Amino acid sequence: KEKIFERAFGIDFVVGPSDIDKIPEIIKKISGKSLYEVKIWETDGSLRPENIYHTGFHADEKHSYVVISEGCSNFCSYCVVPYVRGALHNRRHNDILKEIEEAVDKGITSFTLLGQNVNAYHSEVDFIGLLKTVGKVKGLKEFSFLTSHPRNTSIELFKAMAGEEKLKKILHLPVQSGSDRILKLMNRGYNSRFYLDLVQNYRKIVQGGILTTDVIVGFPSETEKDFSETYGLLKGIRFNSAFIFKYSPRMGTAADKLPDDVVKAEKERRHKLILDLQKGISKAIRHPRE
Numbered sequence: 001k002e003k004i005f006e007r008a009f010g011i012d013f014v015v016g017p018s019d020i021d022k023i024p025e026i027i028k029k030i031s032g033k034s035l036y037e038v039k040i041w042e043t044d045g046s047l048r049p050e051n052i053y054h055t056g057f058h059a060d061e062k063h064s065y066v067v068i069s070e071g072c073s074n075f076c077s078y079c080v081v082p083y084v085r086g087a088l089h090n091r092r093h094n095d096i097l098k099e100i101e102e103a104v105d106k107g108i109t110s111f112t113l114l115g116q117n118v119n120a121y122h123s124e125v126d127f128i129g130l131l132k133t134v135g136k137v138k139g140l141k142e143f144s145f146l147t148s149h150p151r152n153t154s155i156e157l158f159k160a161m162a163g164e165e166k167l168k169k170i171l172h173l174p175v176q177s178g179s180d181r182i183l184k185l186m187n188r189g190y191n192s193r194f195y196l197d198l199v200q201n202y203r204k205i206v207q208g209g210i211l212t213t214d215v216i217v218g219f220p221s222e223t224e225k226d227f228s229e230t231y232g233l234l235k236g237i238r239f240n241s242a243f244i245f246k247y248s249p250r251m252g253t254a255a256d257k258l259p260d261d262v263v264k265a266e267k268e269r270r271h272k273l274i275l276d277l278q279k280g281i282s283k284a285i286r287h288p289r290e
């Protein structure tokens, strides 16, 4: 905490994501003081107060993002989210519905339910229960959700997606790797067979549903064989689109302790290969007759 003030001289205060409601109070405290006199570090709050979600501000006239949960308890080995955002915390069901109803009253009709691990939601109802009640909000025209973890994805979720008329048939389901060895090192909690079965069921139950994913190439110790399994998985599944990332270590994570041994040029080569593959697939899906 001292370091941040030392390294960036002009900083007056630092506020953690759970303490953003304290910003006005802090500004009041420092106003009138001479420049750089007061240094305030505020990162103790574990939960955002509920009123922070009801600001009435919407960047888009017709669409709004609704945070249903914060943080994540999964500890994927490469990811910093559980350290910086804390454990999974679910907002109360009624609070979420209230926020959506208030936004509908302001003319917003489209919503995206957000969570780092959105389908792990569990409060008075589980995630499927939440989807069902959100779908019944009067005046709401359509909604979707982001980002799902394969471990919390089930046939029941697909059935709910198929049955909820207002729920968009879009599933973003990060696979990260096609190699079971790498998936284990990543601590993702599933293997490629499990993921492939999910995809098969999704396509059977949510007919015509869009499927997108995230992939990391160049994870520590990723061999040519591991990479070709990822390449083969993407080629076989044919996602509508995919975000491809080159691995880079995040301080304090489990993967940070592994040697970052796939050299930059190789990461770039793998990244380009997957990107080109996916570009071709996405284009062929968009323009099937070309």
Ligand code: SF4
Binding pocket: 072, 073, 074, 075, 076, 079, 080, 081, 082, 116, 117, 149
């Ligand atoms: Fe959680 Fe996603 Fe990070 Fe894994 S990658 S720890 S699921 S936020």
